[in-house]
Amino acid sequence: MSLFNENTTVEDLLALKKSALQAYLKQKNRKISGTKLELAQRAFEVNKEDNVCMPTSSVSDAREKGSLSDTESRSNSHVSDTDIISVDSLNSGWTSDTKLFPQISHRDVEQYLIYSSHRTEDSGKMECYRQFIRGFNFYKEGYIHNIMVNLIEKDSKMCYIRSKCYPSMKQGTYTQWVCLSKEAPYTILKAYCSCPAG
Structure with a gap:
């Protein structure tokens, strides 16, 4: 079974050798120069194009394919920007009970970080x-x-959902939080990290 299918992630592609990524891109008549990360990103996008299929009924399927816009995704979650409560106002109610966590998936995070339109500029x-x-x-x-x-x-x-992250190179911790819908289709609405990369 080919690695290049609808379930392939960037992480899967980064596990390949640079020469394998170049061979795939050459086969698809795409540019083969660049760093391994650039090649993996390019291969990921090409693979997505090859495997896109229009969903018939499932919103989550559409989001997984990256075919729902950020606005559509938000409207399907029934949460608007004006409904979002500031995390700074939540002084109580925090729990580590994992049974209460929404069943957000790796694909939901991918949808937010790669396909959503939350850029600042x-x-x-x-x-x-x-x-x-x-x-x-x-x-x-x-x-x-x-x-x-x-x-x-x-x-x-x-x-x-909030957490702490130990830095890979320094002492101390960074703080992260993510605001998301409680029910499917799970939609990330906002996210933040205090690390210098943001």
Whole structure:
């Protein structure tokens, strides 16, 4: 079975040798120069183009294919910008009970960091490939700790998840939080990290 299919992630492609990425891109008549990360990003986009299929009914399928815009994704989550409560106002209600965490997937995070239009300077796609890969690797390597959720109120349509991250090179910790919808289709609405990379 080919690695290049609808479930392929950037992380999968980075596990390949640079020569394998170049061979794939050459086969697709695409540029083969650049760093391994650039080649993986290019191969990821080409593979997505090859495997895009229009969903018939599932919103989550559309989001996984990167075919829903950020506005469409937000409207399907039934949460608007004006509904979002500031994380700074949540002085209580935090818990580490994992049973209360929304069942957000790796694909949901991919949708936010790569395809959503949350960039500060313009409305283009974020395309945060490096942050997506490094963040997931930090989690797998045990850098992330003190993960907690705040459901805000019972009838609230959104919640916050926050955590601490040990820096890979320095002492101390960074703080992260993500605001997301409580129910499927799970949509990341906002996110923040106190690290210098943002």
